[in-house]
Amino acid sequence: MPAHALDHVGIAVHSLDESLPLFESITGDKGYARERVESQGVEVVFLGRGDGRLELLAPTRDDSAVAKFLAKRGPGMHHLCYRVPDVQAELDRYRAEGARLIDEHPRPGASGHLVAFLHPKSTGGVLTELLQASDGH
Numbered sequence: 001m002p003a004h005a006l007d008h009v010g011i012a013v014h015s016l017d018e019s020l021p022l023f024e025s026i027t028g029d030k031g032y033a034r035e036r037v038e039s040q041g042v043e044v045v046f047l048g049r050g051d052g053r054l055e056l057l058a059p060t061r062d063d064s065a066v067a068k069f070l071a072k073r074g075p076g077m078h079h080l081c082y083r084v085p086d087v088q089a090e091l092d093r094y095r096a097e098g099a100r101l102i103d104e105h106p107r108p109g110a111s112g113h114l115v116a117f118l119h120p121k122s123t124g125g126v127l128t129e130l131l132q133a134s135d136g137h
């Protein structure tokens with residue numbers, strides 16, 4: 001099985017507008033693909049190219065997962081996202097290994113890719129997202 005590439009690192013922030021200049025300075029890139037993902041109660045923007053991009057996440061609702069994270073821990077690293085060829089197959093594999101899944105099935109995420117989350121209690125304390133690119137790469 002080929003190694004899964006790190007697609008992005010999710011960083012929780014209170015405000016995209018306030019945080020973008022700092023992360024644009026760090027990455028040397030302009031934010032792109034800004035989008036509200038209403039199902040997750042977040043607005044996201046990406047920075048950086050190739051593997052290991054950054055995704056800034058800001059809450060759009062007080063009851064969203066990112067709002068809860070910010071209230072408890074403050075801004076910082078929120079999740080790692082790995083690119084896989086088949087999210088459902090990976091979920092089935094993790095379930096068979098006894099891992100705790102947040103999503104039983106893939107769902108549409110940012111940029112139209114299929115995504116699913118694994119619970120941090122089963123992934124070494126690191127919230128982990130699996131992403132199946134809509135273009136198959």
Ligand code: CMX
Nearest residue numbers: 037040042065066069078079102109110117120125126127
């Ligand atoms: N990374 C690591 N651990 C985390 C975490 C995170 N991002 N978020 C929560 N936890 C830990 C908490 O610290 C807590 O641990 P303890 O019990 O030891 O204190 C435990 O998980 C339970 O956390 P909680 O605060 O009670 O929060 P919830 O159970 O309500 O939710 C989680 C936690 C991970 C299930 C929830 O945030 C979730 O479903 N996340 C997946 C969806 C998501 O994050 N969407 C936003 C991104 C969307 C996108 O990228 O498009």
